[in-house]
Amino acid sequence: MIKAGIIGSTGYAGAELVRLLTQHPETEVCWCGSRSYIGERFSSIYRNMFRIVDEKCLDDNMEELAAEADVIFTATPQGFCASMMNDKILSQTKIIDLSADFRLKDVAVYEKWYKLEHKSPQYLPEAVYGLCEINREQIKNTRLLANPGCYTTCSILTLYPLVKEGLADPNTIIIDAKSGTSGAGRGAKVANLYCEVNENIKAYGVTIHRHTPEIEEQLSYACGKPVLLNFTPHLVPMNRGILVTAYANLTGDVTNEDIQAAYEKYYGQEYFIRLLGPGACAETRWVEGSNFVDIGFQLDGRTKRIVAMGALDNVVKGAAGQAVQNMNLMFGLPENLGLTQLPMFP
Amino acid sequence: MIKAGIIGSTGYAGAELVRLLTQHPETEVCWCGSRSYIGERFSSIYRNMFRIVDEKCLDDNMEELAAEADVIFTATPQGFCASMMNDKILSQTKIIDLSADFRLKDVAVYEKWYKLEHKSPQYLPEAVYGLCEINREQIKNTRLLANPGCYTTCSILTLYPLVKEGLADPNTIIIDAKSGTSGAGRGAKVANLYCEVNENIKAYGVTIHRHTPEIEEQLSYACGKPVLLNFTPHLVPMNRGILVTAYANLTGDVTNEDIQAAYEKYYGQEYFIRLLGPGACAETRWVEGSNFVDIGFQLDGRTKRIVAMGALDNVVKGAAGQAVQNMNLMFGLPENLGLTQLPMFP
Amino acid sequence: MIKAGIIGSTGYAGAELVRLLTQHPETEVCWCGSRSYIGERFSSIYRNMFRIVDEKCLDDNMEELAAEADVIFTATPQGFCASMMNDKILSQTKIIDLSADFRLKDVAVYEKWYKLEHKSPQYLPEAVYGLCEINREQIKNTRLLANPGCYTTCSILTLYPLVKEGLADPNTIIIDAKSGTSGAGRGAKVANLYCEVNENIKAYGVTIHRHTPEIEEQLSYACGKPVLLNFTPHLVPMNRGILVTAYANLTGDVTNEDIQAAYEKYYGQEYFIRLLGPGACAETRWVEGSNFVDIGFQLDGRTKRIVAMGALDNVVKGAAGQAVQNMNLMFGLPENLGLTQLPMFP
């Protein structure tokens, strides 16, 4: 049994990790860290786990935890994981960081977009960007895993084959993304109150959202040149789910078959990516509660553009599920172990 | 492997059966019946099951299915199962009926409340009312199982120990129930459109809802005398979940400890019933997606009443999950096999 | 023009007052008080009022405001209005208090249920309970008006004729109430976050909610004897609306006609009360955005009980709208002036 510790276990992503790891046949949760709720039973905060995880929350002592756990998940605010990282911890355990601290290779880009000093840039070179379907082999051998952002996972997976195969012009990409409200976290803010979110839709972070450089960096690796794009997130009155509607100019006389072939080339064997085919629209309801990503697309012969659509559950494939998928890879387990929950509808 | 056939597989309860049985380690779904969608892929109707159940829907030929399946689930409109039932079918397979056809022992009561002629009352005596926590032993040995209604399951389980132990006066019971909209089914009706249900709460079927006699009958068995009560269902703008708020006069100087002891006596060993204790309020969010029933209560010293609250997921413990739990009992499997999904939040 | 000042203008009830008074033909809002947002434009906090009320929020100096305003609305936490009240203020202006400070005549009851010391009990005798349809004449002549609670307004109006006419036994009353989330206020609390409220229903404050004694006191005036009852509020995932489902034993062989006659006797001429008639269920969607109260009922011949249902918009008739209705009465204006908005659907 893999002993897993979670720092930040009482946020939505952290709590989903607790839920997934509790059901995972090869792991045991040994530490539910939560600075806000030290000494309180986990199940008193997330009563869905009543009689399942009744242990008390511990603090966020990573050094102590490193000595005990085979893997540490950090579902913490930006900056925390980088500030705690050191050689001793990395020599004792594996780290799966759900924050952005080790996602961007260029520390200057990180500091510009996050307005934070990076406290341990020396570990950036060895950190692996944990988008399993793209970086599977490197993931298997790392001890420091940067778990991708929710919008990022959905955006990159939707666009990667198009950019990699040169079917879409990367510098015409516009990503209009829509997220359920769990993505906003469990902090007590007026903006996230029920009456403020319900019966509303809005964009936020327009042109400045921090997932932008993460998407650009990964897509630039795919096409071998810098990519600049527009990414606009929206807040939708629902709990879970991200839908990405991505637009790009086609690079030539591209057909449905070309596009479908590109998707099949990269994802045809992937368990967690479901290709819906030409003309189909991805919908968040069909992936809720699962680690699946659904992808569909539509070509526009009039404007010579593609509209590609991807949907995932932001708390699962966008956070905790992908973290478990990464753990499976890092520990040589079947990649979908503990992640075969079917989407729940309605 | 148990071969399971489902008649009415494209309603919400039927589709949840498909989902649960697909994940069940000892069953195989051999027949997705759907009169409305014959010849269409199941996953084209419920795209959450894309690449999981891509078989085409079949019709509702119970005779043919009986020869093939070890168990048939009927998630069909009232009257269908009774109209199809015969000795041959019952000799070949087990029946788990999610409709009301075999729930009420008195055919006159059935015909009065359902305004339907019962087509096979001769099977009523052998039919077992499948409330697992109450009727476990009879369930193990039946071939004709009447799966309880969603409101009924929640109402009876919340009140049973109080009535059985004589702590509450059965003829003062008032059950105010609230249900998510999946309980209204997938029929295309104006009343169930998004804009009609959203931003609204209403009672319906006041004093005449068909689950009333079912609750009364079962509670009358518990206390050994006829019970008349008020049951009022409400439609809530959410997908899943039933909350029952039940009121009754206490029969004497009853304490929190007395009540808790009564609940423990009947449910202390039950996997699927979680007793929250005195002063706790059950909430539907904490059971969503699971087969759990959460029960809490509050005594009112001023009015000498108890307010007991139960919550469950109407599609799982209120329908498909309880049907699988019954199947497990009927086939000698561990009762919670395939039903250990933890509640999903948020 | 009546000059109106509002203390606590940036809560949901306060903001609705701003909105209603801005549209009212005989009033002018001269003061938007908000301790949390002093110096910020009102329309920067409630952008629905952009270009309509762009004035800056002021503090909560009631003495200064009393010198300026013809009427002061206090939409403030319990205890504030009582702590500020003095003879000078009352000699200069009229007070409409949306908090509970002057609703209960017995200071001991107030202090027991609110766990607060009452700072100006000397004004309780002159304060008038502003349930317009019941206390219209006293309201016209008061300078200190206690605006009723939202649950209270709905509960009392639904039950008053039944109790007043002796058709229902007051000591068998059970009120099961359901409220939209705006009733929980705009405070930043985890419990009121979108993901916590959405897809959930729960009871809260069971047996101890502070509106209980308010309902009991008013109904005891109606029947001339003390009343004890159960009141259970529930939180519903919607923005606005309160539905009350009230149960009581009938006192004799009461018919639909008797009940309807009682309602007609007290409400037949009321502009804001709409009697739906026997067998009809009130729904919150049909009153949203208006000052209407819809009332329906159903008799149960089996249990000899009545199920009476009332619905209103908690922010309008349950708070700001009723406050304006009271203002109209206090200033000799037509009672529905500025309050004829038709319910908005969907």
Added chain:
Amino acid sequence: MIKAGIIGSTGYAGAELVRLLTQHPETEVCWCGSRSYIGERFSSIYRNMFRIVDEKCLDDNMEELAAEADVIFTATPQGFCASMMNDKILSQTKIIDLSADFRLKDVAVYEKWYKLEHKSPQYLPEAVYGLCEINREQIKNTRLLANPGCYTTCSILTLYPLVKEGLADPNTIIIDAKSGTSGAGRGAKVANLYCEVNENIKAYGVTIHRHTPEIEEQLSYACGKPVLLNFTPHLVPMNRGILVTAYANLTGDVTNEDIQAAYEKYYGQEYFIRLLGPGACAETRWVEGSNFVDIGFQLDGRTKRIVAMGALDNVVKGAAGQAVQNMNLMFGLPENLGLTQLPMFP
């Protein structure tokens, strides 16, 4: 008093017309037509209008109605209005058509996108496209008014000054639109059931939505050349509201001030358009229930694009409200008469 008849009064847009015209000081609704509900009280279908509009629904006899009414609103399926139109009707009354029949000047474009034969193309030349802020003068003098689509109104108003002033390249425009579910109408379809829409977001009609040519035609008038663009609508789990997020390449070194100046030039004096300024994001909640359109924008210096955002209430400014605004213009009334309802929040 203007006598107004409504054909199709029991759809969501038609019912909103009834509500708005009932409150309008200069109109009287003389005819609520509804093929589905002939002979039923309007208030039995829309109970928000109980005791307000209790008249019975009539059929859709436009000839008879034309003799009686000063203006006829047709809130009917595509094709109906064109099929009924004739010289006699137009000589007797004014027509405000909420369908698409007279919006597109080119009958071939209409027939291609709507897959319908146009039954009275001879009236297309005289029909005026009723986007009040753009075509005010022509509207004043027409007898046949084509009321714009909901998505169209929001899209065009958001983009018009940018295109008109040459600040944005029209052939790079991508419009990603999000609508509440009332836009899908009140037809009983499975796809619009509560449980299908709730907790989901999806695109639909990708590259083929019928509002596309309407937007293109109007924007081509603005820039004087043909425009091809991408328009993608999404269905959002909320009742009302449209948000348009529009992207376009800037034509040069354009500043916030340039953009703001362009918006001010065209909308600075408009009552119903509220310019939020640079950096502000429009949100549907702030316009709900009103005839306002809120517009904000953000420039992206990295990609040299503008992200412009517009929000309106699809049932009001996107349908019934704009129709009343057009009526006011056509009858020489103040443009905002009966349309000054302030947005309701929450």
